[in-house]
Amino acid sequence: MQEENATGELTAYHCIIHQEALCGKALKMEHVMSIITRTVNFIRAKGLNHRQFKAFLTELETEHGDLPYHTEVRWLSQGKVLQRCFELREEICLFLDSKGKDTTQLRDEMFLCEMAFLCDITSHLNAINLQLQGRDRVISDMYSTVKAFKTKLTLWETQMRKENLSHFPSCQTMKEKLSTSAFPSTQLADKIGMLAADFRRRFADFEAQKSRLELLGNPFAVDVESSPPNLQMELIDLQCNDALRAKYAAVGAAEFARFLPGTMPQLRIQAAQTLSMFGSTYLCEQLFSLMNLNKTSHRSRLTAEHHSILRISSAQSLTPNIDELVEKMGHHQVSPSTSNK
Template identity: 30%
Template sequence: MSLPISAANAPCPMDLALESEEDNHSSDESSDDSVDIIRPDPVEDIPDDDEGQDDDYEAPGEANTPPVNSRKRKWGQKSVSEPALKASYQVALRVAQTKQPYTIAESLILPAVSLMCKAMLGKDEEYEEKLRSIPLSDATIARRIDEMAADVRTQLVEKLLKADYFALQLDESTDVSDEAQLLAFVRFVDQDEMQEEFLFCKQLPGRATSSEIFRAIDDFFHEHHIPWPKCVALCTDGARATCGLKSGLIALVKDAAPQLMWTHCMLHRENLVAKDMSGELSNVMDTVMKVVHFVEKRASQTHLFSSLCDAAGEGEEHTALLRHSGVRWLSCGAVLSRVFELRASLRGFFACHDDSAELAGCFSDDAWLTKLAYLSDLYRELNRLNGSSMQGGRDAHVNQLYDRMEGFLKKIRRWRGRVREGILSMFPSVEELCESAALSPHLTHTIVSHLEALDDAFGEYFSEAELWRKDKTWIQFPFKDGAADGSNLTVTEEDQLIELSTDSTCRNAYETRPLVQFWISCQKDFPQLTAKAMRSFLPFATTHLCESGFSSLVYLKTEYSSRLKPEADLALCLTTSICPRIDALCASH
């Protein structure tokens, strides 16, 4: 039930209380102890349309203002039961975690629950009354989400302050309202587990310059009393605002944390490598994008193409092409594979269009189709490297991903030799096209040259791999003879490594646990050695978490909710190991 219209201009209870206090002070300063100063209770305690306002409620006004003590009882009364309050928080948490609009709680969830209860339990006025007592208005859901997000942030900051070190992952993007949003994730060790959590989402004013990005991080650290020296690593993409070593973000951060290590996102570097291709293959890629655009630009053409696919027996799952976005690095491989799979239907489709003779000719050209097949197979391998290896998990570390990258490079070098020998089984689509004839010398040269260029580009973009591994043999192979040779271990650390290498319990843990978990388990017995090892495991190798976070941001902040401040919702839907303390929040009301 909403407030009467006459309450629109009514004075706030706080104002009335302060006026009463001032009157008492002006008449007799010695009467301070007798003044009953009213402090308004939290918003939830004030009766409103979603928290059980009495039908006879009347807003206080100048003409009918009740005595101070009476007003205090009226405004301070608790009209929501503890179970209803807890249910309100739980529903709000689910709304945030599923990235739904706040109105869904009152417009869909509550009516649906009521209908389910009626269907399963029969008509019962008691439970209907209890359901109606749960505060679920959009404003209430927003407050609940803000409170739970603040509680999660408090717990996270407490964990960061207890941790020895932590690492950051940052990325910046523009949302639907053209506002620059900075996302940050943090990695740290908590209770013998490596944790990766959402840290913040901050709107950047104006242009997203390095100084503005640093100011956003620095303000957050100062607000929560997080010391910069605890930050030992930072992972970003290669944007100019972040990677500048003299005036970019890295330079500013290193002034605050001199020991910080910077890692350039491996996914971003791999994307840069994949874009570097010869003119012939680049033309094939451009033609594929033209094909997709031509088919998808009109609904009539899309329907015609789907009909051709059905008639050709391609199957229901393959009646449409996929679109590629330059910022979705993994989508290119899927687009190429789909175009190659539907090549017969595309040939028939373009044969029906006189204005696309050039595109129609491509699907009748065996050489062009072979290049398409090669790109489809190659990008499938790159996507496999991206998906299963590069994105990793909480126990994935930079050294491990460099090892996987080195394995991929060795495969590329072996593929070159096989193509020269006429062996094409590692490229199944190419093998399918060429099963009745060998590759032409020109196509063989094109593929081999591209593989050589890939090898060189990977070597250029990942040239620091050996530097990263330097002096770290003892971390990966602590039980190997001479593991400490050439390392930068102190005398105390080297002695602890010797003790560890002869400990049978540690050896068993090394053989049965992931490397990160093994070193965490050594923390108690070998603290100095473990602390140095953990600094190599903390840095992020990619900005994959930020990319996933931006996907959630796109889902949350649409043209219909462009004014939303998304940080609280993101904190609840992206945080994995920390839960809001709902019971404590209820007790605070």
């Protein structure tokens, strides 16, 4: 921004990954997760119960031999716990029966339907969470991911009301096994609607920046006439330049801004302002994790002077200057003929 002498106001965003994780709270299905967590804790918390449960699964020759723990710190663990518990629901009930525990709630068909739904929707939320992570995810990429997920939610809500469970395999399994009650498709469709509403609320700022984000994402596809007047002439020049179009296809949206020529100053400023919107704290958290790994009890002598360790481990595009290194080393090398003397 300083290089371009830009004075425009910069836009700040809360971490999009955190926002997406918070959207899951809108489902209001803590009552289901609390029962599952309590069940898993009973099996895993005591060594004897855990060993007996693993032996029990071995005797039954099940596909899975254990249950994973769920922790709030790890966002993706809930989905894994739910999936495993759903797959082992009958074996878990049999084991708890052998321990004299009440399994009425775990056998209730309504609870099992809600558990199946939570299992499927959490799997979808985990999928978008993983898509939002990564070093090279700029704000336009994250915008496209969130936009696609909101569209998927609309589709899922419509399909759920029609009892079309194509994208909810666990729900489909439960629907086929129901004996007395009907599958609560309307109730679960309302849950999807609540989730979609929370996504729209939390990511409302995206709509305000829509044109700017689409311009960064693919400047060759935007409509020139609907673009700001100060960009229109440069956009025409850009979209008619085959060399720049080929460069965009080769390097992608995030890197392409570096190749915009000086004859397109307004597009360069626009790209700089948009790229300054850091959509997530992923890199910050990754750096913090690297710091914790480096500052172990076995490396206690590391100080702030050793910042090069963090720089190298977190660098995205650090390339050594071999020629300069060789030149520096050349002043200290001794020729073989000299050493033989």
